[in-house]
Amino acid sequence: METRNIVLITGVSRKEGLGYETARQLAGQGYKVIITARDYQKAAHLAATMQEDKLDVVPMELDISNAESITKCVQHVTERLGRLDVLINNAGVMTDFTSTIATADLGVVKACFDSNVFGPWQATQAFLPLLRKSTQPRIVNVTSGMGSYDDPDFGLHHFPGVLTTYALTKLTFNALTVKAAKELKDEGILVNAVCPGFTATYEGLKEQGARPVEEGAKSIVWAATLPADGPTGGFFRDGKSLPW
Template structure:
């Protein structure tokens, strides 16, 4: 197999390969499952390698990265990239799903800034680390895609979840997701003359915890398709956008 991943006349085609962070449960696991159903080879990750293995066992067509991935730690991310390169060589789709959990009671004026900084380290800088580390592997692909799983909580204009709706609650979550949307935009601008298609997706309020559906959250099966859509866009698809259910959102 040549270094660029292109098949020779005698070798079989290389299946499209996706890497999903934070895939041990919830929306990440369901995105991995729906990608696998499309015939995509899916590699799932989690902070604990055992959790990733357990998730992969529940998903037909998925494999687990054999090392844990803590996206807030540079050494962990670098090890993950080397491990992936040694085993799979090329990456076609990067789903940056891992993020910090929101504190719904936090407001800007009373936020613990140490905890706020930790949230940004995961949601913003963790995604940034993963993107930098895996971009060389994505450049080996003919149709590379990056999807940053964001939230309408990082939007000025989203009528459901935007900044004005909840009176400043979940402040660190909102700020980190707004920053993630900005990262998506500047990264897409940098890569505009390359094959790498970059977008952000809000999956909507999703039932990732018991009882969440009783509070109006929708099942993960209904939230994941918007992420899968962005991961499988054609080469001339939108870039640098923010979407929910394949529809543009303002931010």
């Protein structure tokens, strides 16, 4: 039986991404980390890099928009490890930068909802039986301050009218977090939403004021490592509550 805490992170295909850095930090704390990507080779390459540093990281293929891919990944984790302690729903897309309510192509909007809402929802449903085998199960949903009404910098009431589609998907993902937390509370499963803050995961973002990926990932790690009496149904950045 695996004695380390087991965490699975979705959307780990880039070394610059939050998923990779979250994996690196959790593995550094002694977690067994399953990193997943829809392109297996990308996850395998990143896992090999961390394994060179003696970190316990396992790559798997997982496309959260594909039910068959999810079923295969769940089977793989079940056969290999038999349980899951933490699910980090990190995968997501940021498309349609200039969409507005008046002009958005609703086909593109639906595809964005598929990736940012229905994908993690589907993954959560599929991994729940494995999470229920854990003594301290956690779900961390990586959302965004853009999905809040009142985040002073990025909230719907404050941020200029771009990235409308993305904001609406993350707002829905926040709401899903609240409902899931209520539903799973009696089973001891903590479910929280985390905004990593504006993080430099792509070239040019640092110059626009984005913070280092190490800092963004810390917020996710905080929610993944909460104690049994930790909060559930909350929305956090840097371990502090954010306004919805």
